[in-house]
Amino acid sequence: MEREVQRVRAAFGSGRSRPLTFRRRQLEALRVMVQEREKDILAAIGADLSKSEFNAYSQEVITVLGEIDLMLEKLPEWAAAKPAQRNLLTMLDEAYIQPEPLGVVLIIGAWNYPFALTIQPLIGAIAAGNAVIIKPSEVSENTAKLLAKLLPQYLDQDLYAVVTGGVEETTELLKQRFDHILYTGNTTVGKIVMQAAAKHLTPVTLELGGKSPCYVDRDCDLDVACRRIAWGKFMNCGQTCIAPDYVLCEPSLQDLIVQKVQEAVKGFYGENVKESPDYERIVNLRHFKRIQSLLEGQKIAFGGEMDEATRYIAPTILTDVDPGTKVMQEEIFGPILPIVPVKNADEAIQFINEREKPLAFYVFSHNSKLIKRMIDGTSSGGVTGNDVIMHFTLSSLPFGGVGSSGMGAYHGKHSFDTFSHQRPCLLKTLKREGMNQLRYPPNSQSKVDWAKFFMLKRFNKERLCLLLLTLLGVLAAVLIKSTATNTTILSSFVGESMTSCP
Amino acid sequence: MSGTKRPGSAKHPGSESTPGRMDPFADTLQRLREAFVSGRTRPAKFRAAQLKGLSLFLQENKQLLQEALAQDLYKTAFHSEVSELILCQNQVDFALRNLHTWMKDEPGAKNLMTQLDSVFIRKEPFGLVLILSPWNYPLNLSLGPLVGALAAGNCVVLKPSEISKSTMKVLAKVLPRYLDQSCFAVVLGGPEETGRLLEHKFDYIFFTGSPRVGKIVMAAAAKHLTPVTLELGGKNPCYVDDNCDPQTVANRVAFFRCFNTGQTCVAPDYVLCSPEMQAKLVPALQSAITRFYGNDPQRSPDLGRIISQKHFQRLRGLLSCGRVVIGGQSDESDLYIAPTVLVDVKETEPVMQEEIFGPILPIVNVRSLDQAIDFINRREKPLALYAFSNSSQAVKQMLDRTSSGNFAGNQGFTFLTLTSLPFGGVGQSGMGRYHGKFSFDTFSHHRACLLSHPGLEMLNNIRYPPYSDFEQKLITWALGSHSCTLL
Numbered sequence: 006m007e008r009e010v011q012r013v014r015a016a017f018g019s020g021r022s023r024p025l026t027f028r029r030r031q032l033e034a035l036r037v038m039v040q041e042r043e044k045d046i047l048a049a050i051g052a053d054l055s056k057s058e059f060n061a062y063s064q065e066v067i068t069v070l071g072e073i074d075l076m077l078e079k080l081p082e083w084a085a086a087k088p089a090q091r092n093l094l095t096m097l098d099e100a101y102i103q104p105e106p107l108g109v110v111l112i113i114g115a116w117n118y119p120f121a122l123t124i125q126p127l128i129g130a131i132a133a134g135n136a137v138i139i140k141p142s143e144v145s146e147n148t149a150k151l152l153a154k155l156l157p158q159y160l161d162q163d164l165y166a167v168v169t170g171g172v173e174e175t176t177e178l179l180k181q182r183f184d185h186i187l188y189t190g191n192t193t194v195g196k197i198v199m200q201a202a203a204k205h206l207t208p209v210t211l212e213l214g215g216k217s218p219c220y221v222d223r224d225c226d227l228d229v230a231c232r233r234i235a236w237g238k239f240m241n242c243g244q245t246c247i248a249p250d251y252v253l254c255e256p257s258l259q260d261l262i263v264q265k266v267q268e269a270v271k272g273f274y275g276e277n278v279k280e281s282p283d284y285e286r287i288v289n290l291r292h293f294k295r296i297q298s299l300l301e302g303q304k305i306a307f308g309g310e311m312d313e314a315t316r317y318i319a320p321t322i323l324t325d326v327d328p329g330t331k332v333m334q335e336e337i338f339g340p341i342l343p344i345v346p347v348k349n350a351d352e353a354i355q356f357i358n359e360r361e362k363p364l365a366f367y368v369f370s371h372n373s374k375l376i377k378r379m380i381d382g383t384s385s386g387g388v389t390g391n392d393v394i395m396h397f398t399l400s401s402l403p404f405g406g407v408g409s410s411g412m413g414a415y416h417g418k419h420s421f422d423t424f425s426h427q428r429p430c431l432l433k434t435l436k437r438e439g440m441n442q443l444r445y446p447p448n449s450q451s452k453v454d455w456a457k458f459f460m461l462k463r464f465n466k467e468r469l470c471l472l473l474l475t476l477l478g479v480l481a482a483v484l485i486k487s488t489a490t491n492t493t494i495l496s497s498f499v500g501e502s503m504t505s506c507p
Numbered sequence: 508m509s510g511t512k513r514p515g516s517a518k519h520p521g522s523e524s525t526p527g528r529m530d531p532f533a534d535t536l537q538r539l540r541e542a543f544v545s546g547r548t549r550p551a552k553f554r555a556a557q558l559k560g561l562s563l564f565l566q567e568n569k570q571l572l573q574e575a576l577a578q579d580l581y582k583t584a585f586h587s588e589v590s591e592l593i594l595c596q597n598q599v600d601f602a603l604r605n606l607h608t609w610m611k612d613e614p615g616a617k618n619l620m621t622q623l624d625s626v627f628i629r630k631e632p633f634g635l636v637l638i639l640s641p642w643n644y645p646l647n648l649s650l651g652p653l654v655g656a657l658a659a660g661n662c663v664v665l666k667p668s669e670i671s672k673s674t675m676k677v678l679a680k681v682l683p684r685y686l687d688q689s690c691f692a693v694v695l696g697g698p699e700e701t702g703r704l705l706e707h708k709f710d711y712i713f714f715t716g717s718p719r720v721g722k723i724v725m726a727a728a729a730k731h732l733t734p735v736t737l738e739l740g741g742k743n744p745c746y747v748d749d750n751c752d753p754q755t756v757a758n759r760v761a762f763f764r765c766f767n768t769g770q771t772c773v774a775p776d777y778v779l780c781s782p783e784m785q786a787k788l789v790p791a792l793q794s795a796i797t798r799f800y801g802n803d804p805q806r807s808p809d810l811g812r813i814i815s816q817k818h819f820q821r822l823r824g825l826l827s828c829g830r831v832v833i834g835g836q837s838d839e840s841d842l843y844i845a846p847t848v849l850v851d852v853k854e855t856e857p858v859m860q861e862e863i864f865g866p867i868l869p870i871v872n873v874r875s876l877d878q879a880i881d882f883i884n885r886r887e888k889p890l891a892l893y894a895f896s897n898s899s900q901a902v903k904q905m906l907d908r909t910s911s912g913n914f915a916g917n918q919g920f921t922f923l924t925l926t927s928l929p930f931g932g933v934g935q936s937g938m939g940r941y942h943g944k945f946s947f948d949t950f951s952h953h954r955a956c957l958l959s960h961p962g963l964e965m966l967n968n969i970r971y972p973p974y975s976d977f978e979q980k981l982i983t984w985a986l987g988s989h990s991c992t993l994l
Contacts, residue, residue: 018884020908059979067983089927098918100925105910107933184934192732199729203722206737208938213732229964236971273972283972358544371961380956381549384631387955395957399626401615402955407633408710412734414953427940429928430906432916435897438755444589445762446799446809 006174009166010138010181014109016163017136023106025084029077031131031160035124036073038159039066045151050120053145054241055286055316064241065121068398072125075400075417076132083132083421089429099432104425106134107208108184113175113198115189115212116288117244117338119145122212123152126187127165129420135185136164140178142190143171144288183207185424189246191336192409210413210423212246213406214336215363219249219393220353220379221258222370230369230391231265232272234342237393239270239320242285243340244292247365247386249393250337251326253353256346259324263306266342270320278319279312287316287339296339299332303343328356350375354382362386362408367393386410532704535692536635539662542689543634548660551610553687555603557657560685561650562599565592568681572646575673579645580767581811590767591646594924598651601926601943602658609658609947612956625958630951632660633734634710639701639724641716642814643770643864645671648738649678652713655946661711662690666704669697670814702727709733711950715772716740717862718935736939736949738772739932740862741889745775746879746905748896749784756895757791760868761799763919765846768811769866773891773913773920776863777852778870779879785870789848792868793833796846804834805843813842813865822865828858829869876901880908888912888934891920912936 021027039046043066050061089100110130114123123141130137139156141149153167168178179186179201188198189212202209221230238248254262274281287293293316300309300321308321318340326333326343333343347353357366366385368376376390386406387396396402397416405414415423547553565572569592576582576591602609612627636656640649649667656663665682667675679693694704705712705727714724715738728735747756764775780788800807813819819842826835826847834847844866852859852869859869873879883892892911894902902916912932913922922928923942931940941949969982 059974063982089925091927092925094921094924100922100928102928103906103914108910196729196732199732200726203725203729206718206721206725206739206935206938211732226961226964229961232964232971233967269971275973281973283974373958376958380629382546384634384952385954388629388957390625390956390958391961392957392959395621395624395959396955399615399618399621399955399957401617402626402628402957403953404955405953407631407952407954409732412732414955426910426933427929428911428914428933429922429925429930430914430916431918431922431925431928432899432902433918435752435755435895435917438752438758441758445758446807447801 006168006177007181009168010109010178010183012163013136013138013166016161017106017108021161022131022136022164023134025080028080028132028134031165032073032077032080032128034159035128035131036070036077038155039069039073039124042155045155046120046148049147049151050145052147053116053119054244054288056241057282060241060283060285061120065118068121069124069128072128072400072417072420076128076421079418079421080132083418084134086430095431095433097433097437099430101430103428103430104133104421105428107424107426108135110135110137110424111178111183111186112137112139113186113188113190114139114141115246116142116144117241117246119148120152122189123148126189126415126420129415130185130187130424131160131165133421133424135424137166138178138183139165139167140175141167141169143169185209187413187415187423188212195411208413210405210415211411212404212413212415213364213409213411214246214338215361215406215410216250216333216336217247217363217365217367217385218353218357219252219367220350220357220369221252221254221262222350222368222372222375223255223258224371224375225369225391226371227258227261227265231262232269233392234367234369235266235269235273235320238342239273239284239340240394242287242318244285244288244338245394247394247397248338249342249365249367250363251333251343251345253345253347253356255349259344259346262344263322263324266320266322267307274320279310279315279317284320287318290316292338293318296337296341299335299337299339299341302330303332306344308340350379354379357383362406362410364406364410365389365393365396384408386414530703531700532694532707535694536664536707539664539690539692540635543632543662547687548632548657548662548690551607554610554658554660555606557686557691558599558603558606558654560687561654561657562596562603564682564685565596565599565650568677571677571681572674575677576646578673579642579671580770580814582767583808586767586809586811587646591644594647595650595654597924597926598654598942598946602654602947605944605947606658609944615955621957621959623960623963625956627956629954629956630659630947631954633950633952634661635708636661636663636711636713636950637704637709638663638665639712639714639716640665640667642668642671643767643772645674645678648715652715652736652941652946652950655941656711656713656950657686657691658947659950661950663692664704664709665691665693666696666701667693669695711735713939713941713949714738721937736931736941737937738930738939738941739890739935739937740772740864741887741932741936742776742859742862743773743889743891743893743911744879744883745778745893746876746883746895747778747780747784747788748876748894748898748901749781750897750901751784751895752897753784753787753791754794757788757795759895759917759919760893761792761795761846764868765796765799765810765866766919768813768844770811770814770864771920773923774864775868775891775893775919776889777859778868779873779882780870781874782872785850785872788870789832789850792848796833800846804845805836805838805841810846810866813844816842818864819844822863822867825858825863825865825867828852828856834866876904880905883909888932888936890932890936891915893919910934 400417926943
């Protein structure tokens with residue numbers, strides 16, 4: 006493990022990954038890989054999650070392609086130095102912020118969208134000029150094996166390496182030193198990753214989870230709301246970090262919601278959900294049993310059918326759920342939708358705030374004031390109003406959590422920034438040392454006044470002012486060296502001229 | 508555990524202290540958390556009032572603060588002004604001027620599917636913020652982060668360094684009077700108390716100090732998944748090219764090295780230059796030092812003293828590294844270390860192994876720019892990197908082929924005065940950044956918001972299963988040719 010990381014680090018040290026042309030080529034190669042090997046990729050995802058080719062394509066591959074295209078388009082803009090506003094003290098200097106790669110980035114992928122959640126971060130890391138070690142989740146075995154085979158075939162083998170394995174290998178990997186770690190997964194392991202990172206002072210981005218609440222207001226289009234909720238909930242068999250985890254609504258709405266969700270489910274998957282090619286399966290037996298246990302003692306409004314052999318769990322709704330029960334104590338990550346009745350929106354806000362900050366918050370209502378109130382009154386990684394999941398699809402929005410749902414964010418420019426060090430640069434010449442006399446000891450009160458003048462005023466671009474002030478600076482320096490009294494005269498003179506400069 | 512009740516609404520604010528042991532912080536933290544939950548700190552008016560309070564604190568207590576800084580670090584009035592008071596005032600004013608703009612939702616670009624929706628990034632306070640500040644610029648490094656945390660709408664616990672005692676007292680006794688005390692508290696203590704404080708859950712931790720303690724802070728934060736900004740340190744290299752005016756360079760290097768008696772995280776720590784340059788630089792440095800501090804620097808009011816016995820002893824030990832060519836004197840009773848230049852220094856000696864944080868400048872010889880770059884890259888990424896040369900090419904090369912928190916060409920750390928530049932480290936020198944708008948952003952959670960148009964469900968039907976062959980082709984075509992994602 007150590008050797009592998011050192012090899013990648015040495016490759017980074019060569020400087021190969023820095024030129025924009027190189028980064029472009031790698032991103033283009035990645036694109037080619039996705040296009041040429043599409044069938045293999047879809048098959049691997051399908052094998053891991055019993056996902057149809059179309060779903061795998063529309064949920065994962067499209068996201069990746071979109072991200073590559075965006076990165077290719079924006080790379081020159083994002084990698085360019087950005088000039089910074091100067092003050093009088095630095096008005097003749099060059100001041101800017103230069104994005105730089107961090108070095109060796111570790112990406113630990115998750116199993117629920119095994120392709121997208123590993124490759125999307127990779128795209129950002131490559132674009133920012135880093136070397137990358139990719140550790141796909143061992144739970145999604147087929148995708149992991151495929152990535153280990155494909156990535157070296159299309160990308161620079163020394164700069165980008167795939168490491169496979171389980172808990173033991175990951176623990177070993179985390180002992181090594183990286184320049185940034187992006188981890189997607191659960192809270193418990195998130196803490197372990199951050200603790201390991203602390204030993205090396207490695208910054209981290211943790212994409213974790215939680216219970217994403219969904220408040221359904223009395224005043225909303227219930228048909229549309231329930232259809233969208235059903236879509237987001239049962240997609241990938243509920244195994245989505247931003248799936249609406251549970252519903253909060255007034256008691257009078259419960260039955261209607263059950264009815265309409267049921268209708269939506271029938272519309273999506275037909276009478277026999279098990280037969281639908283668009284309905285996935287639980288990833289493994291351990292999670293199957295975990296989700297199964299969540300149903301104990303619950304009132305099942307519909308659904309509840311299970312088949313251990315195929316790891317099938319039917320779309321299920323629970324009503325009148327007691328907040329103290331198991332299903333409300335952990336992220337469900339399965340096709341079970343509990344409904345917790347609350348009196349009104351205020352109670353819903355309170356309920357949400359008593360719990361850990363979730364990765365996503367959803368609210369359905371025609372009343373935009375109510376939506377605003379609920380957003381203002383809660384906190385979460387992200388929000389989608391009158392829909393679910395969709396904020397994930399906009400690369401202009403940072404995707405990340407807060408509190409126990411995570412820290413940091415990525416997607417689009419946020420990926421580029423996450424994997425870069427934004428280095429401030431101030432370039433001066435060795436000339437005009439005369440102007441610096443002001444700052445050197447021995448010191449005096451008049452120097453304080455001048456220091457204030459130069460540091461507190463902001464620089465505006467009028468060329469005339471610039472010339473005037475340069476001269477004044479030198480003049481002031483010379484004068485201070487000679488006598489102290491002259492400065493008062495000068496101060497008032499300068500004060501006058503400052504008001505005439507815009 | 509992810510869905511369980513969050514501590515803070517119940518009795519304990521996430522404290523895991525051993526039973527039967529008095530937790531001195533529990534009440535304070537509980538109080539602040541409750542204030543945050545109540546929403547007091549959110550309105551712009553409240554935040555502006557807090558910032559104005561800070562401004563008033565600085566203005567009304569200028570003399571008190573100058574005295575405290577003089578007592579702690581022998582700072583003259585001038586020093587206190589330019590390195591602490593003015594910078595704080597600047598930050599407060601800048602925040603007040605821009606608060607409303609910063610608080611606004613940032614609109615986001617939409618894709619095809621979301622053209623009719625409202626897309627924005629909402630800046631929200633994290634909640635309860637902990638600021639741990641150090642002793643070398645005890646006012647500036649407390650108030651600087653505080654400005655950002657308050658502007659962003661958080662409740663704040665400030666733990667100033669116990670080493671800069673006088674300033675600590677002013678911050679503890681006087682500062683709270685200017686702020687809403689239900690949302691702000693100062694806690695005091697040493698390493699042990701800080702350890703206990705860190706057992707509690709915070710929503711953000713901002714730490715300025717050494718990398719060693721930075722690791723401890725981050726490990727403690729990891730237990731609660733608390734995001735952190737760590738402003739640490741390291742050895743800031745200062746490359747002096749053969750192509751330069753030795754006196755000008757010497758002026759700048761000596762000035763920034765000796766500023767605050769060398770106790771600055773971004774001070775040039777050591778010089779890299781050729782033996783030929785060294786021969787010219789040393790007399791120029793002597794000239795500069797004499798000019799700034801006179802023939803007997805111990806008498807100069809513009810040179811400060813070392814903060815404590817412990818650091819004095821540490822620095823005195825470094826005086827025996829290499830060979831002293833300038834200074835080298837020390838006076839234990841006065842905690843005085845003379846501005847010193849060392850040559851013939853070996854990489855393995857202590858003076859090249861730890862951050863100096865004192866008025867001692869070792870010179871290490873290199874034969875070329877390339878060698879200097881290799882030397883720098885073999886070591887941890889520093890907080891600041893300096894390159895002096897008449898050739899802008901040389902400066903650019905140094906910039907392009909190294910990494911550091913900040914970079915200055917032909918200059919010292921004046922970049923600190925620019926609110927438009929982010930200030931922070933990279934690698935061992937730190938993570939995260941602040942100053943100006945970067946402070947506000949650091950202490951805010953950037954919440955992605957998409958408010959979908961409630962109607963027009965017809966357009967959405969395309970995303971729902973089942974997917975006929977035709978629909979699949981249509982969707983694939985529609986999404987494949989643009990840079991938008993998902994259905």
